[in-house]
Amino acid sequence: MDLRGKRGLLIDDVADMRAALRIQLTDLGLEQCDMARNVKEAIEHISHSRYDLIVCDYNLGQGADGQQLLELLRRRSILPRSSAFLMITGEAGYEKVATAAEYAPDDYLIKPFTAEILGMRIGRIFDKKAALQPIHRWMGEKGDPAKALAACDTMLAAGGRHALDVLHLKGELLLEAGKAAEAQALYENVLQQRATPWAVVGLARAELASGNDAQARQLFEQALETYPSYLAAYDSLANLLAKTDKGAAQEVVEQALKIAPSTQRTRELGSLALENKDFERAESAFKRVVEKDRSGFFKSHDDYSSLAKTYVEQGKTSEALATVKDMGSAFSRTPALEARKAAVEAQVHAKSGNPAAAQAAIERALAVGKEAQLDLATSLEVAQACFAGGRAEDAKTIIQAVAEDHHENEAAIAKAHAVFAAAGLEDEGTVFLEATRKRMIKLNNDAVGMAKAGKLDEAIAMLTEAANRLTNNAQIALNAALALLMHVHRHGPDLARVTEAHRYILQARQARADHPKLPEVAGFYRKIAPPDAPPLPT
């Protein structure tokens, strides 16, 4: 393997190990190699530069590990698919890396190893990335699943040594595209030839996608029994069980945590235990999440909020208030943090019988919300505090704004509904949210109707007002852009309107890059925008 001309990043908290690995990489010809000693430095490097190769030690100090880092990079889409990620681990960490389900590294290597073996493994990752590039280029947020699937078929027809990886990808793509029957056939075909865990789990997922929950459950359980270290099976089974039997789901997550530690699964355990009113378990899970990670990169405001609520449920008021304080020192000061702290504190006071303190905290949270635009989770936390403090109207005002902003986002609407449910207003929440959804649909329809009737100025006024208020609503932004472009189309060149349309298209893309109407509106823009209009990046 010759790494000349490649750019590398080496992540290890131990100076001696960094030096030893650097020597091995130099032996392989790597000249450009940046070093990172911890998670913070690693994220800084990876956010600013494109690396061909990242070599990362499992153990990164500060209670953080390479697996967490990789998960964070992939979740935030900071790591390009073309970068090779090799995890280095001692024998003790090997199990944790080998079982990584969703966010597995490209390969892992157990210490000790020679430069020759290191080179061999890196070469293999590069070969595979190059071979799968025709599929990978159509995958991801801005991809095209149909083209990715077509590329899979072309490669499978040609055969070759990466056929198995292609099958893997094809199965995933079929499931994502909702082609459950085809996915099922693929997995069954593999299993006829030999027993292998990914195909058993894939088959179970295909059954699930076809609505055969019972069969899926049976297959997941079979996978768990035969391949107890295959963690993807636990995650899928826990998700399935959470719909009907949260107690059983909690047990499955606990089992998975016995195989390998994971912040995400510990968090899930905490949430399930909290819902199951197993407060002791919930407390220990959330405590682990906030205490283990001293780097601060892998925990969130949500974790502290959940821990505080777990304490309150057990009548541990002072611990709950201490958790709110800890939250303040664990993160950098932002309006979201201030609002979150005040909102959680309000709920603690309300539940522990201190209404005056609760009201004061709610006022603080609402004041921050007036000054700054808060994210979804923080807004809903403030709404929950309002409900807890008996201020249902304030709560509903906030939730309505959130629901209008995210009316096409099912997960967000479910979270909003959970806030009603927590306040004991489940039915009212259902009615309220459905009414909001209908109002948004009507707004869009009315505007489109007006535009069609030739009242373009009215349509533009209505839609831009809404789009400026609801920045997370891709549909509104797209319709605003469309109305502006129709105006230009009908009344001739108008750079101001074209530029405004451009801004709304970008706002829609920011809100939801995979919105089905986005390509059409972007295409219309490209067709009628004059040469001096801002270009639309592809």
Next chain:
Amino acid sequence: MIDDLVAAAIHDAKNALLALDVQLAAAECRPASADFRGARGQVSRIATDLARLLTLYRAQQGRLHVHIDDRDLSDFLDDTVAELSPLPAHLTLQVNRDSAMQLGAWAFDAYLVRLVLLDALRNALRHAAAWITLTVERLDGEGIAFVVSDDGDGFPAAILSGAADASGDGSTGLGLSFAQLIATSHVTPDGRHGRLELKNTPGACLTLILP
């Protein structure tokens, strides 16, 4: 308690070996020397011995996790041979990569199976007269078989008669009980287990069958 100390000692020794390996690697860079290559071979041997001991210890504690997942068989054979120290001049090692290429991939725990094969290969290195072979083949209805054989004197009669559990030779005993454990730890959803086969052909021939 004693078991925990054993485990701690194993970890410590492994870390020390790691440091030794780094130093040897640095020393090796200056004049090319067969001694250093040999020393590194020893390091790798002790490291696998300890890893094996640790695995047995875990199994005894009921904490052995077998990570069965797809592995490309020719990559796996390459990786295994790469960990072996250079062969003495009078020996040749034949690796049947063609059949591995044809088979493609199989689902098994690469780390544990590699420990089994490395041990078998090192034994073969000690006892072979001129050649050693490493092959992988399909066994219809059963799975795949990794075969390590040599042209030495073969296994002692006591081992072939099934007394592998406590044979006089401590290192062979450890090796075979480990291989047995790894074989039976590989299971399929329909309940088929892996197994180990020892025979003399007339040289020693170890076959690890994985379902």
